[in-house]
Amino acid sequence: MSGEPNTRLSDLFGLAGWSKGELARLVNRQAAAMGHPQLATDTSRVRRWIDMGEIPRDPVPRVLAALFTERLGRVVTIEDLGLVRHGRGGKRQDPGSVEHPDGVPWAPERTAAVLTEFTGMDLMLNRRGLVGAGAALAAGSALSSAMHDWLHSDPALKADAPQFDDPLHADPAGFDRYEAAPIGSQEIEELERSVEVFRAWDAARGGGLQRKAVVGQLNEVGGMLAYRHPEHLQRRLWGVAANLAVLAGWMSHDVGLEPTAQKYFVIAAHAAREGGDRPRASEALSRAARQMVHLGRPDDALDLMKLAHSGSGEEVLPRTRAMFHTIEAWAQASKGKGQAMRRTLGQAEDLFVSDRGDVPPPSWMQLFNEADLYGMQALSYRTLAEYEPGAAAHAQHYAEKALALRVDAQERSRIFDNLSMASACFIADDPEQADRYARLALMSMGSNSSGRTWDRLRQMYRLTAEYASYPRIHELREEIRLALPRVKKPGGGSAQA
Numbered sequence: 001m002s003g004e005p006n007t008r009l010s011d012l013f014g015l016a017g018w019s020k021g022e023l024a025r026l027v028n029r030q031a032a033a034m035g036h037p038q039l040a041t042d043t044s045r046v047r048r049w050i051d052m053g054e055i056p057r058d059p060v061p062r063v064l065a066a067l068f069t070e071r072l073g074r075v076v077t078i079e080d081l082g083l084v085r086h087g088r089g090g091k092r093q094d095p096g097s098v099e100h101p102d103g104v105p106w107a108p109e110r111t112a113a114v115l116t117e118f119t120g121m122d123l124m125l126n127r128r129g130l131v132g133a134g135a136a137l138a139a140g141s142a143l144s145s146a147m148h149d150w151l152h153s154d155p156a157l158k159a160d161a162p163q164f165d166d167p168l169h170a171d172p173a174g175f176d177r178y179e180a181a182p183i184g185s186q187e188i189e190e191l192e193r194s195v196e197v198f199r200a201w202d203a204a205r206g207g208g209l210q211r212k213a214v215v216g217q218l219n220e221v222g223g224m225l226a227y228r229h230p231e232h233l234q235r236r237l238w239g240v241a242a243n244l245a246v247l248a249g250w251m252s253h254d255v256g257l258e259p260t261a262q263k264y265f266v267i268a269a270h271a272a273r274e275g276g277d278r279p280r281a282s283e284a285l286s287r288a289a290r291q292m293v294h295l296g297r298p299d300d301a302l303d304l305m306k307l308a309h310s311g312s313g314e315e316v317l318p319r320t321r322a323m324f325h326t327i328e329a330w331a332q333a334s335k336g337k338g339q340a341m342r343r344t345l346g347q348a349e350d351l352f353v354s355d356r357g358d359v360p361p362p363s364w365m366q367l368f369n370e371a372d373l374y375g376m377q378a379l380s381y382r383t384l385a386e387y388e389p390g391a392a393a394h395a396q397h398y399a400e401k402a403l404a405l406r407v408d409a410q411e412r413s414r415i416f417d418n419l420s421m422a423s424a425c426f427i428a429d430d431p432e433q434a435d436r437y438a439r440l441a442l443m444s445m446g447s448n449s450s451g452r453t454w455d456r457l458r459q460m461y462r463l464t465a466e467y468a469s470y471p472r473i474h475e476l477r478e479e480i481r482l483a484l485p486r487v488k489k490p491g492g493g494s495a496q497a
Contacts, residue, residue: 008082116222140300207251208449238275326376395424
């Protein structure tokens with residue numbers, strides 16, 4: 001007991017709207033359903049958790065996490081509740097402090113436990129049809145400050161046998177967990193192949209349709225990581241976990257589950273570092289940076305990219321650094337920093353062509369090819385064109401080059417390229433060409449589950465207003481208005497997006 005209030009638990013308790021007595025009764029009922037009928041929580045004990053910082057014993061933290069997850073309709077972990085024990089003799093860090101947002105970085109032995117718990121809660125929300133929302137994104141500066149020293153240190157794999165008092169071996173609180181068992185190289189190869197299947201599906205059709213399958217697979221891998229395998233297998237298994245966590249994050253971002261997506265990116269960075277793959281850890285953070293730019297927070301993105309650049313280590317390939325630079329350039333364009341954006345894109349081009357290809361790229365980099373380089377250049381110039389209309393011509397140039405190289409397996413990227421081209425054409429006062437590319441994008445969006453494509457379409461729709469008197473553009477505006485998904489309003493109704 002710290003003697004100080006648990007502010008994280010207090011805040012979530014206030015959001016849930018229970019009384020202390022109600023929460024005590026719910027804990028007892030849930031614990032009994034889990035096979036712990038002897039648990040007898042009362043109002044005074046709940047008060048000690050909230051007002052005195054007392055951390056209850058298992059299974060109570062997991063029971064609370066499940067109750068708050070169901071009540072609030074988003075994933076709530078024991079870290080979110082401030083109920084993690086940080087050693088017997090050490091002083092407990094405040095998991096909600098600015099220096100350590102969301103309790104990161106967590107101890108190495110906690111990574112598999114956090115991964116398993118979070119995916120289990122996410123699956124529970126999926127199963128019950130709840131909507132994940134409401135949590136706040138951690139600021140990029142706070143995340144990068146908390147994780148800087150951790151990412152730059154040498155990872156050390158835990159070499160001892162599984163500890164049976166580890167949180168992974170506590171009873172689950174109402175969510176699925178894979179029963180851990182040792183596995184061999186053949187099973188890991190099958191898992192690695194499944195990652196490629198999920199990655200290809202995401203690139204073609206968007207993240208909405210397969211997100212639950214990826215989260216379920218990641219939950220199983222978390223259970224496997226509870227066992228200590230030979231080091232070469234353990235590293236590969238951590239690699240699978242990192243790849244699946246990035247995919248789960250990207251798919252969550254694709255459907256608008258932003259706090260959930262950020263958590264998965266952080267989990268991916270931890271998993272990659274556990275496996276000794278600092279470039280992969282940095283790439284996971286670069287995904288969080290792309291998410292920030294999409295959400296209109298370029299300063300947060302630049303903070304995260306600074307950490308991704310510095311923490312990627314000496315093994316990072318030039319092509320990976322080129323990709324990092326394109327994300328940084330997009331953030332700079334979002335701030336109207338044209339000179340900085342052009343300089344950064346120039347560095348990206350130089351790095352891309354300097355990669356001789358003598359070292360095979362890791363699987364997670366294989367989708368960043370020449371078309372993606374051009375696509376990111378088009379997006380950066382299209383974004384800058386909001387500040388410098390003359391940049392629209394460069395956006396058209398690069399979007400055309402990207403579209404010429406796109407393959408069928410990159411349908412979502414082709415939609416983005418068409419929208420970049422259409423937006424650039426509107427800004428360049430070429431509504432006829434803009435109409436053509438906007439319709440190409442609109443034709444493909446119905447068969448794609450990516451919410452981000454609709455977000456980008458809304459940005460383009462704003463540019464059509466100036467040409468609304470043109471018959472073709474008036475017709476296009478009507479088609480877009482009818483096609484846009486309806487957005488749920490806070491009161492439970494819906495409105496045209």
